[in-house]
Amino acid sequence: MLETFIKGIRITEEGLKEELHKNATITTHNKGDFIIKNNQYIKVLKIVLEGKVRVYQENEDREILIYYLNTMETCTLSLSACFEDCKSTVNAIAEEDCTIILNIPVRFVRDWNFKYKSWNRFTINIFRESYLYLIDQYSNLAFQPLKDRLFDYLVSKALSGVVKKSHQELAKELGTTREVISRLLKTLEKNKKIHLGQKQIEIV
Amino acid sequence: MLETFIKGIRITEEGLKEELHKNATITTHNKGDFIIKNNQYIKVLKIVLEGKVRVYQENEDREILIYYLNTMETCTLSLSACFEDCKSTVNAIAEEDCTIILNIPVRFVRDWNFKYKSWNRFTINIFRESYLYLIDQYSNLAFQPLKDRLFDYLVSKALSGVVKKSHQELAKELGTTREVISRLLKTLEKNKKIHLGQKQIEIV
DNA sequence: AGAAAGTTGTGACTTTTGTCACAACAGTCA
């Protein structure tokens, strides 16, 4: 009854299924709970079974989004930590109530990587996709003005044309401040790109 | 006589050493040669045996450094491409004459990953380190003003206290323009942090 | 030596982003 595939990788080996059952634990969290804190040792690999988790880095006064984890996704940084003891450099926070996390102690993750082919594929795939995604984000940050990054972000996050977030939240995800976002949104509205509501942005 | 370890990972398996000899080819390049071009299919994993390679992304008019490859390092992006056919999203260019590259066709890289333990460790290690490094670069880009990024960059690149690069080169690596760099360097000089010479910056 | 190419410095200006201060409004809860 536990998942038999993760992120498109089908788990075929019976042994792996068994080991997963035996060694992984499941935890549930409420909105706002910290899943991982900056500077904390990582001891388990976390896979989001249900809900949404925001992974971000913080500065004294600002934050920037690294990625969201949705259903069946896993934190690349904690995967990375499985292969070499290290502390987290990011925070991860539950964005929804009833976020359910599968926790696998790091030593299994490491061993399975050479023992089970499907787990090996899973590991490599996570690294591959995350790395490409991050490079992309990196060059956007380097080359695109904030106005464009904001608009692209809205488009990518819109569910049926609508994003339900406050300006403050958007600022934190894009690594800037609330006033700047408010102003850029106003400009976008003037240019008929979006329509602004209370805690809600509609894309035209 | 070919390398028996790469990036701190010792190759112990005789079979792997043999396969490396049989399937890898060696190429040499001059300063300025393209090793990988943007939008090109990646067919071999490249490991730098000698010399230095600059990997960067470009925009219409600007560039930003992703990383340098030094002796015995490999391009994470081409490693990533070994596991899923894809085009390069970056350029790689030889920074020194006599850059020597080991080329391994992608299918071997993929197969060896589950066949040889040391190769598996190598793969994972590359991904791990590259990912952590990139996250770090990403949040520097997001949070640090250019002035600080410039100074940190100089310190990290200085050999016995000296960086031999033109302002134009620095601009391209930091994703900005020459005039901006010139001015920031002048300010750093005024603040007694560095001493400027022709195509040379001395750190105080 | 002298031309050409590359490098550095800088003033004047624009655009982008960040900061501060304050007002108005919406939603929640006692």
Next chain:
DNA sequence: TGACTGTTGTGACAAAAGTCACAACTTTCT
């Protein structure tokens, strides 16, 4: 209902980064 908290708008200003134009200097090559 009225206080409280969170959200949005905006003016005024400051700081950071980018652009354009041009001068002067170095290095390289013939």
